[in-house]
Amino acid sequence: MPVTLKTFVDRFGLRVLAGESLTDRRVRWVHVSELSDPSPYLRGGELLLLAGTNLLDTPDRWAAYARALSDAGVSGVGFGVAPVHDTVPPSLVDACRAHDLPLLEIPPTLPFESVGELLHAEMLAGEMATMRRLTEAQRDLTGAATGPSALRTTLRRLASHVDGWALMVDRNRDRSWSGGSPRLDEAARTALNRVCAGTGPASASVTASDQHVLVHWIPGPLPSGYALAVGTQAPLDMTGRAVVAVAASVLPLLLTAPADSWATGEIAALVVDAALSPDQDLGEGAARLLKTAEDRWRVVHCLPSPTGQRDHPADGRAAASLLHTPFVSVTPGTVLAICPAEVDLGTILPEVRRTGWLSGASRVYPWAGLRTAAREAAGAARLAVRRGAPVRADDAPAGIFAVVDPETSHAWAESVLRSLRAGRTGDDADLLTTLRAWLAQHGNWDRTANDLGIHRNSVRNRISQISRLLGRDLGDAHTRMELWFALHWAEEPPAP
Numbered sequence: 001m002p003v004t005l006k007t008f009v010d011r012f013g014l015r016v017l018a019g020e021s022l023t024d025r026r027v028r029w030v031h032v033s034e035l036s037d038p039s040p041y042l043r044g045g046e047l048l049l050l051a052g053t054n055l056l057d058t059p060d061r062w063a064a065y066a067r068a069l070s071d072a073g074v075s076g077v078g079f080g081v082a083p084v085h086d087t088v089p090p091s092l093v094d095a096c097r098a099h100d101l102p103l104l105e106i107p108p109t110l111p112f113e114s115v116g117e118l119l120h121a122e123m124l125a126g127e128m129a130t131m132r133r134l135t136e137a138q139r140d141l142t143g144a145a146t147g148p149s150a151l152r153t154t155l156r157r158l159a160s161h162v163d164g165w166a167l168m169v170d171r172n173r174d175r176s177w178s179g180g181s182p183r184l185d186e187a188a189r190t191a192l193n194r195v196c197a198g199t200g201p202a203s204a205s206v207t208a209s210d211q212h213v214l215v216h217w218i219p220g221p222l223p224s225g226y227a228l229a230v231g232t233q234a235p236l237d238m239t240g241r242a243v244v245a246v247a248a249s250v251l252p253l254l255l256t257a258p259a260d261s262w263a264t265g266e267i268a269a270l271v272v273d274a275a276l277s278p279d280q281d282l283g284e285g286a287a288r289l290l291k292t293a294e295d296r297w298r299v300v301h302c303l304p305s306p307t308g309q310r311d312h313p314a315d316g317r318a319a320a321s322l323l324h325t326p327f328v329s330v331t332p333g334t335v336l337a338i339c340p341a342e343v344d345l346g347t348i349l350p351e352v353r354r355t356g357w358l359s360g361a362s363r364v365y366p367w368a369g370l371r372t373a374a375r376e377a378a379g380a381a382r383l384a385v386r387r388g389a390p391v392r393a394d395d396a397p398a399g400i401f402a403v404v405d406p407e408t409s410h411a412w413a414e415s416v417l418r419s420l421r422a423g424r425t426g427d428d429a430d431l432l433t434t435l436r437a438w439l440a441q442h443g444n445w446d447r448t449a450n451d452l453g454i455h456r457n458s459v460r461n462r463i464s465q466i467s468r469l470l471g472r473d474l475g476d477a478h479t480r481m482e483l484w485f486a487l488h489w490a491e492e493p494p495a496p
Helices: 005-012 059-071 090-098 112-145 150-162 186-197 238-254 266-276 284-290 317-321 345-354 367-387 406-422 429-440 445-452 456-470 477-490
Strands: 015-018 029-032 046-050 076-080 103-106 164-170 175-179 203-207 212-217 226-232 297-304 328-331 334-340 357-361
Touching: 005 103, 005 112, 015 090, 029 112, 046 112, 059 090, 076 090, 076 112, 090 103, 112 150, 112 238, 150 164, 150 175, 150 226, 150 238, 164 186, 186 203, 186 212, 186 226, 212 238, 226 238, 297 345, 297 367, 317 328, 317 334, 345 357, 357 367, 406 429, 406 456, 406 477, 429 445, 429 456, 429 477, 445 456
Parallel strands: 029 046, 046 076, 076 103
Antiparallel strands: 015 103, 164 175, 164 226, 203 212, 212 226, 297 334, 297 357, 328 334
């Protein structure tokens, strides 16, 4: 929402002495000046604050002052009463009324700095609202692109986000898809045909009395002839244009995708494979799709959960549909996705887990760093399988457990503890439990005994027996380190 004079009037309870009907004027900046003529230093759109320290209180001086500010495009004037003037000079009130210049009375209890702080807070809140709107639209559009009837659903969502209509045309095959209720007049049709006839990026805008139409060229299967038209009652702001740009980057993928199963489409898999494989070059088309204005991506690597697959078959389509991106590759045992950085993985990855898959997500990279991101995501996915929960590389360091192969580490741990287990005639759980507790307490007999609820002499006897069965000196720090890792890796099943 724009910041207007009314924002200050309502927030601070200010009196409007002139221009009462003009308080909807937008305020671009708050400026303080006591110059007799500050207009050479103004750009327009300011709320100018003064206390009248350098101006003679005469009708002629105030008239010249108001005229200069009006000519400079000032949105309004705020006059601070006290300590120079006990009231706003009547001549200034008359001059502002004569020049349709809003005049606000600033009480002595309101510092000028507070007025500037309010503008900053409102502008910041507006920027945050804009970011939320764009993020939500991006998530919604990429989500629509992975669901049923992806092309038509994406256009309907786009029309909703811009509060208008959207039309996608393929002139060569004389077909179209729409969202909302498209209205094309002669000028809009001409612009649409001209953009469709092009062979490279182009756009056009048409303004009529009752609507504004923006046309984007869309790359697609040869022969070319694709374009997206978006119509709205009011001109699109910067955020609205960014939303259209998001849709324009997704739609080319949907032109050749299966109508109801884009998440497993061959084109999506090819884009992902080309972007992430060290043996392939990223084609010009895929590069154009991935090298967006934001150019901030994460790679998500999903592996079947050892426990979750008992309830959910190893079918990655359900997991892929949750990732809110068209760039998904599903193969037996793996789901690989390239997601916009703004996608809320904190919410999505737990949902993916419920479908029987555990996910590892990379940090944010530009498209040129996606292969590094893929390696990072793969390591995070292996750690996720070990932990039984999703892992994001930028939330916590993955540590040694992400770089050690799970199957190899599990086999090694079993070999280290095999002699310990084989040497027992009964249940070996008490020895393993004692060893873990003793290592966790750094070899302290009393604290280990307290943790286990047994006598310290029993702890000594068990540790002595463990040392004998393993043939190792448990006083050696290297031995203790190996045994600690062996206990950890032995209790977890190897990753698939």
